[in-house]
Amino acid sequence: MAKKILSKSKKTRYIFVIGGVMSSVGKGVTTSSIGRILISKGYKVAIVKCEMYINIDAGTIRPTEHGEVFVGVDGIEADQDLGNYERFTGNLSKSENYITQGQIYLEVIRRERNLEYGGEDVEVIPDIPNEIIRRLRIVERKQNPDFIIVEIGGTVGEYQDLLFLEAARMLHLRNPELVQFVLVSYLPIPKTVGEMKTKPTQYAARTLNSAGIEPDFIVCRSEFPLDKKRKDKLSLLCNLEPQDIISAPDANSIYEVPLILEKDDFGNKILKKFGLNRELLDLKEWRKIVAKIKNSKKPLNIALVGKYFSTGDYTLSDSYISVVESIKHASWQNHRYPRLHWINSEDFERNPRSITRLAKMDGILVPGGFGKRGIEGIIMAIRYARENQIPYFGLCYGMQLAIIEFARNVCKIKDANSTEINRDTKYPVIDVMKEQKKNLEEKNFGATMRLGNYPAKIKKGTLAYASYASTGPVMERHRHRYEVNNGFRSELEKNGMVFSGIYTKKDLVEIAELNKKIHPWFLGTQFHPEFNSRPGDPQPLFDGFVKACIKRVSKS
Ligand code: GLN
Numbered sequence: 001m002a003k004k005i006l007s008k009s010k011k012t013r014y015i016f017v018i019g020g021v022m023s024s025v026g027k028g029v030t031t032s033s034i035g036r037i038l039i040s041k042g043y044k045v046a047i048v049k050c051e052m053y054i055n056i057d058a059g060t061i062r063p064t065e066h067g068e069v070f071v072g073v074d075g076i077e078a079d080q081d082l083g084n085y086e087r088f089t090g091n092l093s094k095s096e097n098y099i100t101q102g103q104i105y106l107e108v109i110r111r112e113r114n115l116e117y118g119g120e121d122v123e124v125i126p127d128i129p130n131e132i133i134r135r136l137r138i139v140e141r142k143q144n145p146d147f148i149i150v151e152i153g154g155t156v157g158e159y160q161d162l163l164f165l166e167a168a169r170m171l172h173l174r175n176p177e178l179v180q181f182v183l184v185s186y187l188p189i190p191k192t193v194g195e196m197k198t199k200p201t202q203y204a205a206r207t208l209n210s211a212g213i214e215p216d217f218i219v220c221r222s223e224f225p226l227d228k229k230r231k232d233k234l235s236l237l238c239n240l241e242p243q244d245i246i247s248a249p250d251a252n253s254i255y256e257v258p259l260i261l262e263k264d265d266f267g268n269k270i271l272k273k274f275g276l277n278r279e280l281l282d283l284k285e286w287r288k289i290v291a292k293i294k295n296s297k298k299p300l301n302i303a304l305v306g307k308y309f310s311t312g313d314y315t316l317s318d319s320y321i322s323v324v325e326s327i328k329h330a331s332w333q334n335h336r337y338p339r340l341h342w343i344n345s346e347d348f349e350r351n352p353r354s355i356t357r358l359a360k361m362d363g364i365l366v367p368g369g370f371g372k373r374g375i376e377g378i379i380m381a382i383r384y385a386r387e388n389q390i391p392y393f394g395l396c397y398g399m400q401l402a403i404i405e406f407a408r409n410v411c412k413i414k415d416a417n418s419t420e421i422n423r424d425t426k427y428p429v430i431d432v433m434k435e436q437k438k439n440l441e442e443k444n445f446g447a448t449m450r451l452g453n454y455p456a457k458i459k460k461g462t463l464a465y466a467s468y469a470s471t472g473p474v475m476e477r478h479r480h481r482y483e484v485n486n487g488f489r490s491e492l493e494k495n496g497m498v499f500s501g502i503y504t505k506k507d508l509v510e511i512a513e514l515n516k517k518i519h520p521w522f523l524g525t526q527f528h529p530e531f532n533s534r535p536g537d538p539q540p541l542f543d544g545f546v547k548a549c550i551k552r553v554s555k556s
Contacts, residue, residue, distance in 0.1 A: 012140045013147050013178050013274050016168045018213075019155045020185035020204025025221040026257070027184045028081035030248065031151040032088035033258040034182070036286065037267040038147055039089055040258075041279035046145035047085040047097060048136065049078065051153045052160035054102040059479075060446050067318035071477045071531055072097065075452025081151060083322045087534055088258070096139045101163070104131045125166060132167035156183070157207040165211040172213070180273060183208060183215040184248075187222040187230070196222055198234050205238035216273055217244045219261070225249045244269065253293050255535050258286060289536040292332045300336040300549055302327060303361040305343045305381040306398075307374040317342070323367045323395065326533035330542040334550060345377030358384050363391040363549035366398030368479070368528060372421050379405045386514070391521040391548035393541070396480050399512055399524025400430045403484060403492065406514075411495045413488075420482050429492075431485040440481070450478045454503050454527070456510035462500035463523050464511045467544035474501065476510070476527035483526065484509035501525070521548030 015034060019027045035045045055061060058069045059077030067080040072093035082093040108131050112122045139148055152164045172179040185201040201218065208215060218234060220226050226247040235242040246264045251257055261267075268278045304320065317324055317340075324340065331338040341361065348355050358364060364385045366378055378398075382405040385392035394402045400418055407416035407429045418430035432440065439448040456474045458465050468474055486507060489499060496518045501511030514522040525541065533539035538546075 011175075011178055012145060013180075014136070014168075014171060015147060015149045015180050015182060015270065016213075017149060017151045017182045017184060018161075018165070018168075018208060018215075019152070020183050020208070020218075021155065021200040022186055023155055025184065025186040026248070026254075027151060028084050029088075029254045029257050030182070030184050030219050030221075030261070031081070031149055032084045033261055034266070034270070035085060035089040035091075035149055036258045037262060037281065037283075038149075038270070040281050040283050040286065041267055041271070043146040044144070045089060045147045045149060046091065046139050046143040047082075047089065047149045047151065048139055049081050049085075049098050049151050049153065050132070050164045051079055051098070051100040052158070052164070053100055054105070055100055056102045056106065056446060057098070057100065059449075063319035068321050069479065070322065071451060071479050071528065073453045073477065075478075077451065077479065079153070080318065080321050083325070083531070084254070086531070087325060088255075090534060094142075096135070096142055099132065099135050101160070104128055104135070104163075107131055124163070126170070128163045129167035129170050132164060133171055136167075136171070156204055156211070162211065165208075165213060169212040177275065180216040180270065181208070181213050182217045182219060184219045184221060187220050187226070189223055196224065196226070196230060198230050198237075201234060202237050205234075209239075214239060216240070217246055217266070217269070219246045219248050221248050221250075223250050253290065255286075255293060256290050258283060259290060285536065289332075292335070292536070293328075296332045296335050296337045298336050299339045300331055300546065300553065301339050301341060301360060301362045302549065303341045303343050303358055303364045303381075305345050305364060305366050305378055306369055307345060320367050320530075322528075322530035322533070323365070325535075326530040326539055326542045327365070327546070329533045329535050330538035330546040332535070333538050333543060334546050336546065336550060338546075343381070345374040345381060348377035348380045349374070352380065355380055355384050358390065359388065361390060362553050363393065363545060365393045365545070366395065366401060367530075368396035368398065370397070370420070375401065375421055379408075383409055386519060386522060389520055389552075391545055391552060392519075392523070393521075393545040394524030395530065396478075396526060396528055399526055400482060400484070402522070402524045403429055403497070403512055406492060406495070406497055407488065411491055413491070416488075418482055427488070429485050429488045430482050432482050436481045449481050450483075453477055454510070456501035456527070457504050458511070459498070459500045459502075462498055462511075463513050463516065463521060463544060464500040464541070467540040471540055476525070476529055477531045478527045480526065484512065520551065521545065 017031045035047050038045050057077040058079050069077050070080050070083040074094050076095040076098055078098040108127055154161045185204050187196050189196045231242045231245045234245050246266050327338050378401050382402050404416050407413045413427045416427040416429045417425035419428045419432050453475050458468050458474055496515045498513050498515055499509050500513050503510050510526050512524050529539045529541045
């Protein structure tokens with residue numbers, strides 16, 4: 001994409017995206033969609049997530065609590081929203097794209113201890129917002145974008161949001177022509193009333209006003225499009241032009257959202273307010289992706305076996321959002337519609353005979369995870385996939401457990417295990433790395449795993465090689481403490497396991513698969529391939545897995 005327009009004027013423009021009324025209404029998708037639209041108009045965009053919590057990163061938060069931990073290429077453990085940013089913009093996430101309140105306070109206090117404030121009082125205002133602004137300037141310097149879109153976590157009115165809003169207000173005060181605000185709000189349609197209500201959005205806009213911020217746009221999320229009457233009403237009461245009220249009704253797929261926002265010509269309206277020229281939009285490729293999604297009607301049944309799947313009565317697909325999106329991308333690309341079956345592995349432990357429900361599946365996937373709970377049930381599922389020739393894809397823990405299963409049931413190393421599960425196992429086929437042992441002993445858990453990008457050398461003639469054939473050097477993201485124990489490699493290989501991807505610098509296993517003569521498609525990765533999948537450009541191994549699932553369907 002041409003990066004033509006703003007290179008003349010070096011100034012970076014800011015778009016702050018702020019939530020109103022309630023969470024989970026698609027603020028992250030709106031942010032990502034604005035990014036896609038501006039990129040499609042030829043601009044360079046960076047997206048930053050500002051997170052309210054005091055955690056330094058998302059690495060120490062339970063996935064059932066806050067969704068998936070998304071890993072940036074440099075190893076930052078971040079909020080799942082960064083995954084959407086990547087999937088919509090193609091930009092790779094780095095540490096500077098993720099700011100938490102904890103990082104901000106830590107840095108201010110570090111500087112205070114170093115006497116860097118020259119004996120002055122260090123105060124919440126302005127020192128905390130100033131540090132937030134300094135962090136945004138780092139994104140300007142390092143990524144040199146035309147626009148920085150900043151998503152502020154949480155909802156306006158939350159006490160914890162205030163300092164980020166304050167930073168946004170201060171930035172606007174210094175350069176009003178370079179800063180815009182988008183309020184993403186929700187308009188409920190109460191069943192008993194049957195009418196779309198604007199009042200909560202009015203309150204949200206007022207609350208934003210009380211933080212010294214006037215929204216330039218309100219993106220109205222609702223079940224249906226907004227009618228003229230409501231646009232006029234919000235315009236009058238929230239103090240903006242009717243055309244700046246953007247309608248964002250529910251979409252079948254999140255990937256339709258850029259097209260929906262463009263129905264209201266959102267991109268050009270943003271450009272106009274910045275004093276920039278209208279630009280023709282090239283969402284041609286994007287439209288093709290959406291058309292593919294709509295045309296994918298044949299189902300593919302894929303079982304996801306693991307834990308972290310439920311909270312109360314609800315399935316928490318958010319804990320594995322990148323895995324789910326990767327399966328979708330690969331399925332759509334192959335004209336299939338994925339039907340996901342979330343299976344709690346503890347069900348198999350309680351009722352071993354229920355394992356046969358896997359027979360109906362076209363493929364089985366075990367995603368990443370930690371700890372002991374539900375492990376034996378997962379191993380039962382992997383065994384079933386192996387013995388019944390069902391395509392199997394294991395991600396990180398899913399690969400480690402596949403190796404344990406193979407060692408126990410094929411190589412007859414009966415008590416084979418990971419030291420994560422049994423510290424005293426005699427046969428640690430998966431073991432903690434030396435440098436990690438120290439971290440565990442010292443309870444030094446934050447940001448100490450093997451994290452971020454590492455290269456893998458792929459062995460010719462393997463499933464992995466067939467999948468990666470048309471890509472360049474293989475570079476994938478990691479987040480784990482344990483590794484395949486090289487002491488057992490030759491025994492595993494003798495029995496038909498192939499180590500098809502290696503991080504050669506340290507001789508670590510990156511990909512393990514079964515010889516094609518034994519099984520049609522059985523492969524696990526030590527890394528997390530799900531972070532590198534895009535709509536219209538699926539991650540190669542997911543594509544390989546889905547193709548194998550399709551082959552199984554056509555055979556059965
Ligand atoms: N618990 C395993 C490890 O730390 C796997 C981690 C994961 O699946 N991300 O090595």
